[in-house]
Amino acid sequence: MATFIIFFFTILALSSSATVMASPTLELVQSSCLHATFPKVCIHTLSLYKGPVTTPRELxxxxxxxxxxxxxxxxxxxxxxxxxxxxxxxxxxxxxxxxIGDSVDDLRKTLGELKELKRGTFRWQMSNAETWVSAALTDEDTCLDGFKEIEGWVRADVKRKVTNVAKVTSNALYLINRLDHP
Incomplete structure (x- = not known):
């Protein structure tokens, strides 16, 4: 019985510390997404993200x-x-x-740049990242131009999906713009 009680309190303590560790991440997501272009989308997508997110850069x-x-x-x-x-x-x-393929390429370049931020070249790297994400947004918007003449379910379906990509990309640009020196 004593072993069970010790086991129970150990599990309870571990789950409590895991909850405490998770809270700053959720708080970071909520506070960072508050003024994003699409705050609800930002909070929803990033609160579901699996991976370490404890700093604005990781976010x-x-x-x-x-x-x-x-x-x-x-x-x-x-x-x-x-x-x-x-x-x-x-x-x-x-x-x-x-x-959309061009957009993915630009976003991947951005990811690489953000992973390697350095104090001496920070402004240059941030300018590159902002330019590439802006280009990705333009690509996503241009994608929809070809559907303006087409009627029916495809146009609406594609528009919904591409618009969703543009929303998360816009939010990513917002979060990048908020970064300070590494």
């Missing part, structure tokens, strides 16, 4: 990783739709997939 990295993941998923979704699309839709989807 910005997480936001970029979420954006990359969403963009890749959207690109794969577009590729799957092309098989069933009519000729006009196929052309728009091909162009859109290419734009």
């Amino acid at each position: 910005a990295l997480a936001a970029i990783k979420v954006s990359i993941s969403r963009a890749i998923n959207t690109s794969e979704y577009l590729s799957s739709l092309r098989k069933e699309a009519n000729q006009r839709e196929k052309g728009a989807m091909k162009d859109c997939t290419s734009q």
Whole structure:
């Protein structure tokens, strides 16, 4: 019985410390996302993120990783739709997939830059990161231009998915802009 009580309190203590450790991460996400372009999306996506997020830099990295993941998923979704699309839709989807691919490339460059921030080149690196994320947003917006003439379910579905990618990318840019020196 004494062993059980000791075991029970050990488990309780461990779970309490895990909860205490998790709280700053949630607090960081909520306080950082408060003034983001899409605060609800920011809080939702980053509070679900699996990985270490205890600093603003880690949060910005997480936001970029979420954006990359969403963009890749959207690109794969577009590729799957092309098989069933009519000729006009196929052309728009091909162009859109290419734009989203460019967005992924820019986001990956940003991720690499943010991982290697250095005090001496911080401003330059931040300028690069901001430029690449802005270009990714432009690519995502340009993707939708090809669908303006197309009616039906594909346009609405693609618009919803690409708009979601743009929202998480916009939030990532916001979080990057908030970073201070490494």
